Amino acid sequence: MVDVSGKQPTVRKAEASAFVAMSPEVLRALPQNPKGDPLEVARIAGIQAAKRTAELIPMCHPIPLSKVDVAAAIRKDGIAIRSLVRTTAVTGVEMEALVAASVAALTVYDMCKALDKGIAIREVVLLRKSGGKSGDYQRVPQQQKSQPKQQAQRAP
Numbered sequence: 097m098v099d100v101s102g103k104q105p106t107v108r109k110a111e112a113s114a115f116v117a118m119s120p121e122v123l124r125a126l127p128q129n130p131k132g133d134p135l136e137v138a139r140i141a142g143i144q145a146a147k148r149t150a151e152l153i154p155m156c157h158p159i160p161l162s163k164v165d166v167a168a169a170i171r172k173d174g175i176a177i178r179s180l181v182r183t184t185a186v187t188g189v190e191m192e193a194l195v196a197a198s199v200a201a202l203t204v205y206d207m208c209k210a211l212d213k214g215i216a217i218r219e220v221v222l223l224r225k226s227g228g229k230s231g232d233y234q235r236v237p238q239q240q241k242s243q244p245k246q247q248a249q250r251a252p
Contacts, residue, residue: 097155103186108227110181112193114201114220117174122211126170134207135168138177142166142200146181146192153195159185161192166200175204178223188228194220 126134143164150158163182168175179196181189201217208215224234 097157098187100157100186103229105184105186106227107184108182108188108225110188110190110193110225111223112179112190112197112221113223114177114197115171115174115218116177116201116204117216117218118208119212119214120172122208122215123170123172123174125211126208129207131207134204135170135175137207138168138175138200138203139166141203142177142179142196145199146179146196149192149195153191156191157187159183159187159189159192161189164192164196166196168200168204175201177201177204188225188230190222190225193225194222 131137143166145152146164146166147161150156161181161183163180165180166177167179168177177197177200179193179200181192181196183189198217198220201220205215205217221235222233224232226232
């Protein structure tokens with residue numbers, strides 16, 4: 097792990113997202129899922145995962161989280177997941193946000209796989225982060241990525 101003992105605690109925040117692509121048939125069957133509400137179970141799983149990130153990712157520091165929020169919303173072609181993680185610490189929470197979104201997406205897959213093994217988890221990305229030495233970051237929207245050298249940029 098990187099030595100962060102010389103750093104001062106600052107407020108840090110990160111947001112991430114994931115998308116679970118599925119057929120209209122699986123989406124229509126969500127309310128009748130025998131395992132329960134996939135969106136609510138995914139929300140809880142994502143929150144729990146963020147809190148355990150240092151146990152899952154070997155070089156992550158365990159850090160106290162002051163807020164974890166995970167939301168899952170039905171879209172016409174799947175489930176959109178967003179996570180928000182906040183702390184006051186000496187290192188950032190990007191990994192916690194990404195783990196939360198990823199585990200929430202995996203939970204939706206687990207709860208729906210009996211209906212369709214072809215469900216796909218796509219677009220697990222860091223949307224933005226703030227705080228720390230490297231400053232703020234905001235992901236460039238997909239339509240702007242076709243422009244050369246603009247895959248990501250730091251927010252002003």
